[in-house]
Each structure stands twice: as structure tokens, then as C-alpha cells.
Amino acid sequence: MTSFDVSLESGLKKLDEYLLSRSYITGYHASKDDLTVHTSLVKPPPSDFVNVSRWYNHIEALLRICGVSGEGCGVTIEGSAPASKEAITTPPVADNKASAVEEDDDDDVDLFGEETEEEKKAAEERAASVKASGKKKESGKSSVLLDVKPWDDETDMKKLEEAVRSVQMEGLLWGASHLIPVGYGIKKLQIMMTIVDDLVSVDSLIEEHLTVEPISEYVQSCDIAAFNKI
Structure with missing residues (x-):
């Protein structure tokens, strides 16, 4: 099991050396191991740690675009409590200010959770409206x-x-x-x-x-x- 202490500069240096020849914490795809280490970083790593910064920005981009679902092989963070299942499986929410229009749009789509009954009903109504107007359904x-x-x-x-x-x-x-x-x-x-x-x-x-x-x-x-x- 891979172990890091990212609260210390020595731990970040160890992680930077570890990521020199790797794209992810474990394996060849982004997994919950990457989310565990990503969550333990209270702020973006200093630019001096080139490999950690590259990995961190890549995981940030994946979370914004499509999320991370790989199981991983197991990783521990020294000096901190084990991450809860919810913390690992749910991507962090960006702390950005949004306009009222953007907030309304966010309410319509849950990128990482299951659809609510209201969302399912709204989707069915939109599909029926498209069918009634003779428009072709947009491809996935x-x-x-x-x-x-x-x-x-x-x-x-x-x-x-x-x-x-x-x-x-x-x-x-x-x-x-x-x-x-x-x-x-x-x-x-x-x-x-x-x-x-x-x-x-x-x-x-x-x-x-x-x-x-x-x-x-x-x-x-x-x-x-x-x-x-x-």
C-alpha cells in the first residue's frame, strides 16, 4: 500500500519523485487513490513540485469534466484520518462564485449523483417536446x-x-x-x-x-x- 504525508514538504518531495514516472497514484487510470491524495491537499501544491502540480491539475480537470470511478489499489495519508467512503467517491465541489443563471443551470443537472424524480420528469417532458416538434434527439x-x-x-x-x-x-x-x-x-x-x-x-x-x-x-x-x- 502506497503511503504519503503531504502535510510536510518532505512528503510532497517524496510524492513528486514518485510521480516522476507515473500518471496516477496507482495503476494506469485515475482512481479513488488519486481522489484520496487529492482530497488531503488543502491547497494546490507549489509549482516547485512539478510532477505533483501536473498530476493535481490533471485530476482537477477530470473532476470537472467526467469524474473518477476507478477503484484503485489502496493508499494512505500519514498524519490524517482515513477518508470516508463518501469523501472518496464524491468529487469535491469547486468554491467559485457563479452568476444566478449559472446556479439555475447547476440545479438542473447533477453531474455525479443519481437523477431525482423531478429531474427524470423534466427529462421526459423535454424528450416528449422534442418528439412532438419533429426535432432529432442530440447524440451522446x-x-x-x-x-x-x-x-x-x-x-x-x-x-x-x-x-x-x-x-x-x-x-x-x-x-x-x-x-x-x-x-x-x-x-x-x-x-x-x-x-x-x-x-x-x-x-x-x-x-x-x-x-x-x-x-x-x-x-x-x-x-x-x-x-x-x-
């Missing part, structure tokens, strides 16, 4: 996190990212990205994208666009790191 969307690996440490990662983002098609929207060290001076590109399910197939996107010439000049392989319905 998914949030996808891609790991894009270069050929070697001499690959220009800026050009690699430009090549990836040059792929444009209906139903595809590129999002935030960052570089993650994987060892021996090599870094991989981790990039978020949002797709319309009926218009974009991730497997086809990778096979027919991201791993063929001229992009294959920079990209050795491209894998799905996380896939979540929106």
Missing part, C-alpha cells in the same frame, strides 16, 4: 483521454502535438494537454478530447488518422487512457 458525447507516445527522446513534442491537433472532423473537439515523463528523457503527450459518439469512433480515429503518415513521423503509438460518457 464522451470524454476521452489519449496517451500519445513519440518514437524517441529526439522527437519534437511541440510538432507532435500540432500534428495531433491538426486532425479535425465533425463531432471532435480537442481539449487540454500536458507532457508526462516516462523515462530515459522521453515524454508522452496526454491530451483530452470530447467526441460525439454517433460521429466519431475513437478506434478509427487512432488507426486511420493519428498513426498514419504524416503524423506517424512523430507518433509511435496512441492509446486510450480514460473513456467516460458525458
Whole structure:
């Protein structure tokens, strides 16, 4: 079981070294272990801890976009009580001021909980209204996190990212990205994208666009790191 004491600078340094060659606390996908450590940080880590800051910002982005559902392998935080089940499974709520319109919108959608009876009724009424007006129901969307690996440490990662983002098609929207060290001076590109399910197939996107010439000049392989319905 992995253990950290993030209340001390020495603990943050240990975590920073641990994340040098890792994207997540345990495993290859975001899990409840990441939420446990994320929750124990009372504020964003100092920028001096490059790897911790990169990991922290990535988990923040996942929580805003699609949440974290992986079980994890187990992690403990020294000097603090074990996180409750509710604290681990429920993403933290951002402490931001919102306008009255934004607050009304937030009341309509519960991103991480189950639908209430009122929400179900409202959804049924909207569906009936769309059907009555002859409008086509909007396709579902998914949030996808891609790991894009270069050929070697001499690959220009800026050009690699430009090549990836040059792929444009209906139903595809590129999002935030960052570089993650994987060892021996090599870094991989981790990039978020949002797709319309009926218009974009991730497997086809990778096979027919991201791993063929001229992009294959920079990209050795491209894998799905996380896939979540929106």
C-alpha cells in the first residue's frame, strides 16, 4: 500500500519523485487513490513540485469534466484520518462564485449523483417536446483521454502535438494537454478530447488518422487512457 504525508514538504518531495514516472497514484487510470491524495491537499501544491502540480491539475480537470470511478489499489495519508467512503467517491465541489443563471443551470443537472424524480420528469417532458416538434434527439458525447507516445527522446513534442491537433472532423473537439515523463528523457503527450459518439469512433480515429503518415513521423503509438460518457 502506497503511503504519503503531504502535510510536510518532505512528503510532497517524496510524492513528486514518485510521480516522476507515473500518471496516477496507482495503476494506469485515475482512481479513488488519486481522489484520496487529492482530497488531503488543502491547497494546490507549489509549482516547485512539478510532477505533483501536473498530476493535481490533471485530476482537477477530470473532476470537472467526467469524474473518477476507478477503484484503485489502496493508499494512505500519514498524519490524517482515513477518508470516508463518501469523501472518496464524491468529487469535491469547486468554491467559485457563479452568476444566478449559472446556479439555475447547476440545479438542473447533477453531474455525479443519481437523477431525482423531478429531474427524470423534466427529462421526459423535454424528450416528449422534442418528439412532438419533429426535432432529432442530440447524440451522446464522451470524454476521452489519449496517451500519445513519440518514437524517441529526439522527437519534437511541440510538432507532435500540432500534428495531433491538426486532425479535425465533425463531432471532435480537442481539449487540454500536458507532457508526462516516462523515462530515459522521453515524454508522452496526454491530451483530452470530447467526441460525439454517433460521429466519431475513437478506434478509427487512432488507426486511420493519428498513426498514419504524416503524423506517424512523430507518433509511435496512441492509446486510450480514460473513456467516460458525458
